[in-house]
Amino acid sequence: MSPTTLGEFDLIARYFTRAPRRATLGIGDDCALLAPLPAGQQLAVSSDMLVEGRHFLSSVAPERLGHKALAVNLSDLAACGAAPIAFTLALAMPRVDEVFLEGFARGLFALADAHGIELVGGDTTAGPLNLCITVFGALPAGQALLRSGARAGDDLWVSHPVGGGLGDARLALEVFRGNVALPGDAFEVVRLRMECPTPRVALGQALRGVASSAIDLSDGLVGDLGHVLARSRVGATLNADALPTSAVLAGLPRELRHEYTLAGGDDYELLFTAAPGDGFAVLAAAERAGVAVTHIGSIEAAPDLRIVDGRGAALLRRFAAFDHFRAEP
Numbered sequence: 001m002s003p004t005t006l007g008e009f010d011l012i013a014r015y016f017t018r019a020p021r022r023a024t025l026g027i028g029d030d031c032a033l034l035a036p037l038p039a040g041q042q043l044a045v046s047s048d049m050l051v052e053g054r055h056f057l058s059s060v061a062p063e064r065l066g067h068k069a070l071a072v073n074l075s076d077l078a079a080c081g082a083a084p085i086a087f088t089l090a091l092a093m094p095r096v097d098e099v100f101l102e103g104f105a106r107g108l109f110a111l112a113d114a115h116g117i118e119l120v121g122g123d124t125t126a127g128p129l130n131l132c133i134t135v136f137g138a139l140p141a142g143q144a145l146l147r148s149g150a151r152a153g154d155d156l157w158v159s160h161p162v163g164g165g166l167g168d169a170r171l172a173l174e175v176f177r178g179n180v181a182l183p184g185d186a187f188e189v190v191r192l193r194m195e196c197p198t199p200r201v202a203l204g205q206a207l208r209g210v211a212s213s214a215i216d217l218s219d220g221l222v223g224d225l226g227h228v229l230a231r232s233r234v235g236a237t238l239n240a241d242a243l244p245t246s247a248v249l250a251g252l253p254r255e256l257r258h259e260y261t262l263a264g265g266d267d268y269e270l271l272f273t274a275a276p277g278d279g280f281a282v283l284a285a286a287e288r289a290g291v292a293v294t295h296i297g298s299i300e301a302a303p304d305l306r307i308v309d310g311r312g313a314a315l316l317r318r319f320a321a322f323d324h325f326r327a328e329p
C-alpha cells in the first residue's frame with residue numbers, strides 16, 4: 001500500500017476509533033461527551049507531551065512508544081491517587097506511516113485495556129513526530145495525594161519493581177549514547193524499563209489516606225523530591241545507598257549508580273511520604289498493588305536536601321534534575 005493513500009479521517013477511523021465504553025459519545029464529533037462523575041468524586045486531569053529526539057529515540061519500536069505515551073500520563077494520575085477513566089491523543093507526524101500507526105495503536109490500546117480506559121478524542125496533523133495525551137481520572141473529593149503534604153518527621157518512600165530499582169532507564173539511555181557498554185541481555189532488561197515503564201496506578205490509589213504527599217519520578221529523584229520539599233516547605237535527608245537498584249545497575253561503579261538513581265529520569269515510580277506510624281499501612285498498600293516500596297530517608301523541618309551514604313556521611317555532589325530549557329544532564 002502506498003504510504004499516502006490514507007487521509008486524516010481514514011487513519012483516525014482505522015487506527016484510533018473503537019466502540020465507546022463508558023463515554024456517552026466517543027470519537028467522531030466535535031467533542032466527546034462524558035457522563036458527570038458520581039457525587040463526591042473529583043475529576044483529575046493531566047497532559048504529557050512526547051517529542052522525538054527529546055523524550056524518545058527514533059529507534060524505539062512503535063508499540064513501545066504507544067505504551068509509553070499513555071504510561072507517562074497514567075503515572076501522573078497515579079501520583080495523585082486517581083483512577084483513570086479516559087484520554088485524548090493529539091498526534092503530529094511527518095507522513096502517514098501505517099506500520100508505525102498499527103504498532104503505536106497496538107501498544108497504546110493494550111495499556112488502555114489493561115486499565116479499562118478509552119480514547120475519546122484528539123487531533124491529528126502533519127508535522128515533526130510529537131505525541132500529546134491528556135488523561136482524565138476520578139478520585140474521592142479532597143483525597144488527592146499532593147506534593148504539598150509532607151511533614152517534618154515523615155518517612156520518605158519510593159516504589160520500584162520487585163527485585164528492581166531506580167536508574168535503569170538512564171542506564172539504557174547512556175548505552176544508546178555510547179557512554180556505557182552492557183552485555184546484550186542486561187541491556188534488554190534496562191531498555192525495557194526505559195521504553196516500557198509501568199505506571200503505578202494501583203499503588204497511587206492504595207496510598208490515598210496513607211501517604212501524606214506524592215509525586216511521580218520523571219525528571220530524576222533529586223529534582224522531583226525538590227518539588228515536594230518546596231511545595232511542603234520542609235527539608236529531607238536521603239540515604240543514597242538505600243535507593244533500590246536492579247542487579248544490572250548494582251554491578252556499576254558506585255559513582256554511576258548514585259548518579260543514575262539520584263538523577264536518572266524516566267523512572268515513573270512513585271516517591272511519597274508517610275507518617276512513621278503508617279509504615280505498616282504503606283507496606284500493606286504496596287502488597288495490594290503488587291509492587292515493592294523502600295524507605296529511603298526522612299522529612300525534616302530544616303530546609304534543603306541532605307544526601308548521605310549508608311554510614312551517614314554527606315555526599316557532596318549536587319545532582320541536578322532534568323530541565324528542558326537547561327543543558328542536557
Ligand code: ADP
Pocket residue numbers: 012016026027028029030031032088089090091119120121122123124
Ligand atoms: P475538529 O476539526 O472538529 O477539531 P477533527 O476533524 O480534528 O475535529 O477530528 C475528528 C474527530 O476525530 C474528533 O472527534 C476528534 O476528537 C477525533 N480525533 C482526531 N484525531 C484523533 C486522534 N489522534 N486520536 C483520537 N481521536 C482523534
Ligand code: MG
Pocket residue numbers: 123124
Ligand atoms: Mg482537528
